[in-house]
Amino acid sequence: MSINSKLDIYNGSLDVSLIIKRWYDEESQSNYGAYIPFIGTVRSEDGIDGLSFDIYEPILFSWFNAWKVKAEKRGAIVKMAHSKGDVMLHESSYIASVFSPKRRVALELIDEFVEDFKASAPIWKYDLKDGRRIYAKDRSTAIKGSGLLGVTL
Amino acid sequence: MVTIDFLGPIQKPSLELEINNLNELAKILQEDSELSEWLQNCAVAVNDTLVSSLEVTLNDGDKVSLLPPVCGG
Numbered sequence: 001m002s003i004n005s006k007l008d009i010y011n012g013s014l015d016v017s018l019i020i021k022r023w024y025d026e027e028s029q030s031n032y033g034a035y036i037p038f039i040g041t042v043r044s045e046d047g048i049d050g051l052s053f054d055i056y057e058p059i060l061f062s063w064f065n066a067w068k069v070k071a072e073k074r075g076a077i078v079k080m081a082h083s084k085g086d087v088m089l090h091e092s093s094y095i096a097s098v099f100s101p102k103r104r105v106a107l108e109l110i111d112e113f114v115e116d117f118k119a120s121a122p123i124w125k126y127d128l129k130d131g132r133r134i135y136a137k138d139r140s141t142a143i144k145g146s147g148l149l150g151v152t153l
Numbered sequence: 154m155v156t157i158d159f160l161g162p163i164q165k166p167s168l169e170l171e172i173n174n175l176n177e178l179a180k181i182l183q184e185d186s187e188l189s190e191w192l193q194n195c196a197v198a199v200n201d202t203l204v205s206s207l208e209v210t211l212n213d214g215d216k217v218s219l220l221p222p223v224c225g226g
Contacts, residue, residue, distance in 0.1 A: 040226045054161050056220065058201040082225060094226040114226075123225030124161035135162035140222035143196035145205045149179045149219070150192035 005068040005077045009055060013091035014081050023079050023097055032077075032099040034106040038114050040094035042087050049128045050088035051136075056122040063121055067113060076100035076109055080117075086128060120144065155211045157182075158218045163191055175199075175207040178217060195219040 008019075020037055027035065042051050064080060071078045076098050083093040096114055100106040120143055125136040155172050159165040165188070172178050175197065182188050197204050198218040199211070211217070 053225070055225075056160050056218070059198060059203070059218075059220070062201065117225055119223075121223060121225040122160070122220050123223055124221065125224040125226075126162070136224050137162075137222070140224040142194045142222045143203070143220055145203065146196045146220075146222070147193050148197050148204070148207055149175070149182055149195065150189070151179065151207070152183075153176060153179055 005064075005071065006079050007061060007064040008081045009057065009060075010081060010083050011085050013083055013087045014093065014095055016092045016095065019081050019095055020097075027077070027099050030099065031101065033101050034103040035097060035099050036103075036106045036110045037095060037097040038110055039092055041092050042089050044089050046127070047129060048089070049130075050086055050091070051093060052086045052126040052128055052133050053082070053084050053093060054124040054126075055082065055084045059122045067116070071098065071100075071109055071113075074100070074105050074109065076105050078109070078113055082123065088128075154213060156216045158216060159191075160218055161221050161223075163188075163195075163219060163221055172211055174211055175204070175209045175217070178211075179207060191219065191221060195221050 016039055024035060067078055079097045081095045087093040096110065098106040098109045119141050126133040127136055154169045157168040157170060170181065182192055198220060199209055200216055
């Protein structure tokens with residue numbers, strides 16, 4: 001059963017084993033020689049209890065669809081899962097995967113996809129600390145072309 | 154009427170404005186001192202498509218979104 005590229009949003013943490021296995025099963029007969037998952041896990045640092053995420057889904061889905069087209073031009077597909085809301089320490093909030101006939105395309109695409117995701121996907125991260133939700137401003141990246149409305153006219 | 158949405162951490166209620174283009178929006182938002190830092194680092198989308206210029210005409214029912222710096226994953 002092949003269902004190709006897809007993006008799923010979950011409330012709270014991701015069930016890594018289930019998602020990785022489900023994606024494997026979906027493509028097990030699709031003749032892809034390579035399946036490369038990237039699994040993002042919340043680490044303990046700076047005294048945080050976890051992370052929390054806001055997502056703007058309309059632009060996230062158009063960003064993902066552009067990647068789907070880009071991957072498919074190279075004979076590959078991408079699958080992605082991301083959390084919204086709270087994700088506690090040592091849980092996963094993000095999984096991205098590339099399937100391709102040969103390893104080289106998958107290795108290159110997973111790198112390009114995850115880097116562009118970090119720079120462009122409309123998702124906002126907050127530290128959960130002492131019962132507060134604090135925007136991770138210093139770890140965030142302005143989307144390319146930002147600042148338009150701040151230009152003095 | 155054009156709706157202005159402030160996404161993610163900006164924590165500001167949406168606005169409904171009678172404006173015809175993004176230049177007019179920039180002038181109005183620049184008068185709000187609470188927004189000055191956000192205006193410098195936000196991307197702008199019109200009807201969920203990112204734009205790269207203020208030379209964009211706005212029509213009744215359009216939606217403008219401000220997207221602050223992102224950090225997924």
